[in-house]
Amino acid sequence: MQINRFSRGMSDYQLKMAFIMPTMILLILMNIFPLLWSLFLSFYRYKVSIPTVPPKYIGLRNYSDLFTDPAIWGYFRTTAYFVLLAVTAQFFIGFGLALLLNREFPAKGLVTTLLLLPMMLSPVVVGLFWRFILLSDNAGLLNYLLSPILNLPILRSIFDPPIEWTTNPKIAMLAVVIVDTWMWSPFMMLIALAGLSAIPKYLYEAADVDRASAWFKFRWITLPLVSPLLLIALLFRTMDAFKMFDIVYVLTYRGGPGNATETVSMNLYKLAFENYNTGKACAMAYILLIIIVALSNIYVKYLNRVKGET
Amino acid sequence: MKRFCIMIVLALLVVMGCDNKKEEEEKAKPEDAQISPQEGTQESLRIAWAEWNPADYLEELSKDFTSDTGINVEVVQIPWESFQSEISVAFVGKSSNYDIVIGDSQWLGMNSVGGHYVDMTDWINENIDVASIYGPAMTAFAEYPKGSGKYWALPAEVDAAGYVYRKDLFEDPKEMEAFQEKYGYALAPPKTYKELRDIAEFFTRKDKDLYGIATWYSNSYDGITMGFQQVMWSFGGSYGDTETYKVDGHINSEDSVKALEYYKDLLKFAPPDAPNYYWQETSDAYKAGKVAMAMNYFAFFPGIVDPEENANYHDKSGFFVAPAGPKGHYISIGGQGMSISTYSKKQDIAKQYLKWFMQKPVQEKWAKLGGFTPVKEILESDAFKTATPYNEAFAASFPYLRDFWAVPEYAELLAECQTNWSAAVTGQKSPKEALDAIAKKHEEIFAAAKMESTEE
Structure with missing residues (x-):
């Protein structure tokens, strides 16, 4: 038979390679090569928009320029501020929702599905409709809904409505945090819910027999058993939040007002695709990659420790 | 069998070589070669511009070019927010997707030095009546470096x-x-x-x-x-x-x-x-x-x-x-100039289109449709100034125009x-x-x- 002859002609090793090679080639072409190529370019002065000027080797100059530019540190501060606020808010809201959903009630499935909807939407779509919700004038839906409260004499004496959500540099980042939290708290909720539903019921029953308080059960049963999963969720969210780009691009018009919401990724985009400073952008991307890898390592080490304890 | 395979490969190489030769012959054609309607029936031209009303007017205007030459013109309208990046990506990828790009005046320096725009100096001097075009428009939308007399575009929409x-x-x-x-x-x-x-x-x-x-x-x-x-x-x-x-x-x-x-x-x-x-x-x-x-x-x-x-x-x-x-x-x-993409395979047709576009009757129709013509005579005419409630203010703005670094x-x-x-x-x-x-x-x-x- 044809097939037998064909398979007889191949050794086990060749067969293995035949299966692995397509994936390997794809991985090398799509991941490894761009990674190495961008590393190579990060040591060159090169603008992709001007191909007539060949890349010029400048050693670590792109890196030193970036590290000595005070504006870059400003973007890192903005990013850190965003990550801290957004991930903290998402953690508490997501975990809180998971605790509420971890019980039986009518239409639980429907409520859970509805709560998960925001994270299934495209970030650009989310950014666009929140742009209209958070318009800084009275036409903004949120300002309109809040107007009865904001127009109370006691509040009017403190500040002048409407709230300038995306145009006041002091508030704009809060607007980005609100949108990101709305979108990604369900992710935290989902992971926490998976962890909560995996906790054996008999532990709570035993605690009930011992007349343990609700706080005691939460502190000594729920939290230790769900924490490895919560840490994984935190790890994902931190890495993702650190790369925040899309919502900022759409909601606050590329990091505005000024550079009040310009995250590192936004700046990286501007360097690469608006300024066409390809070499510098590659160096910046590597700095970002190293930071994310370092952050992830801290999480993973902590996760292993927590796992060991539990 | 082996010999047969080698012959097939050689035959393929010869065919590919002929194709390349054909391409070279095509490129070697005189730049301003005129294409008759019969010859050009199958031809088409793609123009990239931002998504706005003037692009609609150009699409309408280009129907006349199609009826004159048989060459179809497609005006690709790109949303303003991604206009610059989409054109840049096409240029970086040496894409022949667009034959003519109607780009911002600031782009001139980068796209000419970067080799993305065709140098049209000689062609413009031979085929276009530069004196009829409003001087500051020619400088702003076509010339780089400024004052050098080197042209990379023709003013399309002066704003x-x-x-x-x-x-x-x-x-x-x-x-x-x-x-x-x-x-x-x-x-x-x-x-x-x-x-x-x-x-x-x-x-x-x-x-x-x-x-x-x-x-x-x-x-x-x-x-x-x-x-x-x-x-x-x-x-x-x-x-x-x-x-x-x-x-x-x-x-x-x-x-x-x-x-x-x-x-x-x-x-x-x-x-x-x-x-x-x-x-x-x-x-x-x-x-x-x-x-x-x-x-x-x-x-x-x-x-x-x-x-x-x-x-x-x-x-x-x-x-x-x-x-x-x-x-x-x-x-x-404001406004933009029409440049020919270096990567276009239809540069001769693109030049034919530009020559047609700059003709006075076409510019008159362009102005009538709502486009802002760069032709001095039309711009300064009473008919233009009274055509819309805002044309007079537009014409009066002209002596004061300045641009960002190009x-x-x-x-x-x-x-x-x-x-x-x-x-x-x-x-x-x-x-x-x-x-x-x-x-x-x-x-x-x-x-x-x-x-x-x-x-x-």
């Missing part, structure tokens, strides 16, 4: 920043009386930036959700730069010395600081969302009756006088030239202006700090560019 105002408010006797009483002169379209501020202040009535002015403050693309630069020039400031590329002392001069203080102050009389305003938002604010005056490119004014788009104020709108400042009168230039580093220079000026008007930096920061960065950018050119 300028101008203002629309609510005639029902300006001509209301009660308003006129109150204004006269408060400011000591008659309420009329402003001629100076001082008058513009007074009028903006006068009409700002937050309790009625009415504001004096909507102008460009947006961080996106070149929004605040195009809005502010004309104020800066008119107050006596400048981007720098175009010969030496010295920036310090020019862009952060006392005059520039005063101009930025003025522009920031003007924001008090704009709607709360104004720091995000560019052409779309100022237009929307005006149509919604939120503002008494709004700045925009003239190319967007057809929507203002269109009853379908502007039901409430289409017949109550007047237009005026951007005001003068204490030290001059300058206006931001050097290859324009994108970096622009990004610094955008971020710092937006930071200044929203209070994150003082005007002086913002302008000093721009001066420092611009000098660094020019120094790096100079270093690159000397290293070469």
Whole structure:
């Protein structure tokens, strides 16, 4: 038979390679090569928009320029501020929702599905409709809904409505945090819910027999058993939040007002695709990659420790 | 069998070689070769432009070219927000997707030095009556380096920043009386930036959700730069010395600081969302009756006088030239030039199209459809000035037009202006700090560019 002859002609090793090679080639072409190529370019002065000027080797100059530019540190501060606020808010809201959903009630499935909807939407779509919700004038839906409260004499004496959500540099980042939290708290909720539903019921029953308080059960049963999963969720969210780009691009018009919401990724985009400073952008991307890898390592080490304890 | 395989491979190589030869022959054809309608029946041309009304007019106009030559013309309209990046990606990928690109004047330096635009100097000098084109338009949209006589484009749509105002408010006797009483002169379209501020202040009535002015403050693309630069020039400031590329002392001069203080102050009389305003938002604010005056490119004014788009104020709108400042009168230039992509495989047809487009009867029809022609004679004719309620103000704006840097580093220079000026008007930096920061960065950018050119 044809097939037998064909398979007889191949050794086990060749067969293995035949299966692995397509994936390997794809991985090398799509991941490894761009990674190495961008590393190579990060040591060159090169603008992709001007191909007539060949890349010029400048050693670590792109890196030193970036590290000595005070504006870059400003973007890192903005990013850190965003990550801290957004991930903290998402953690508490997501975990809180998971605790509420971890019980039986009518239409639980429907409520859970509805709560998960925001994270299934495209970030650009989310950014666009929140742009209209958070318009800084009275036409903004949120300002309109809040107007009865904001127009109370006691509040009017403190500040002048409407709230300038995306145009006041002091508030704009809060607007980005609100949108990101709305979108990604369900992710935290989902992971926490998976962890909560995996906790054996008999532990709570035993605690009930011992007349343990609700706080005691939460502190000594729920939290230790769900924490490895919560840490994984935190790890994902931190890495993702650190790369925040899309919502900022759409909601606050590329990091505005000024550079009040310009995250590192936004700046990286501007360097690469608006300024066409390809070499510098590659160096910046590597700095970002190293930071994310370092952050992830801290999480993973902590996760292993927590796992060991539990 | 082996020999048979080798023969097949050789045969394939020969066929491919013939194909290449054919391609070379095609390229070797005279550049301005005319294609008869019969020959060109299967041909088509793709023009990339931003998504706006003039692109619709061009699509309409190009039907005449198709009927004359049999060559189909497709005007690909790209949304403004991604216009620049989409064209850049096509150029970087050496894509032959677009034959003609109608790009911003600032792109000239980068796309000519980068080898993306075809050098059309000789062809233009031989085929186009350059003297008939409005001089500043030719310089702004076609020439790089400025004054070199090297052409990379032909002006397609010549535009300028101008203002629309609510005639029902300006001509209301009660308003006129109150204004006269408060400011000591008659309420009329402003001629100076001082008058513009007074009028903006006068009409700002937050309790009625009415504001004096909507102008460009947006961080996106070149929004605040195009809005502010004309104020800066008119107050006596400048981007720098175009010969030496010295920036310090020019862009952060006392005059520039005063101009930025003025522009920031003007924001008090704009709607709360104004720091995000560019052409779309100022237009929307005006149509919604939120503002008494709004700045925009003239190319967007057809929507203002269109009853379908502007039901409430289409017949109550007047237009005026951007005001003068204490030290001059300058206006931001808008519009774009038509360039041929280096990667186009139909450069000869593209040139044929450009030659057809620049013919006087075609330009007359272009102006009639709503396009802003660069042809001097048409532009200065009474027929053009009276064709729309805003054409007269547009023609009057022409002597005052100026442009941003059109050097290859324009994108970096622009990004610094955008971020710092937006930071200044929203209070994150003082005007002086913002302008000093721009001066420092611009000098660094020019120094790096100079270093690159000397290293070469």
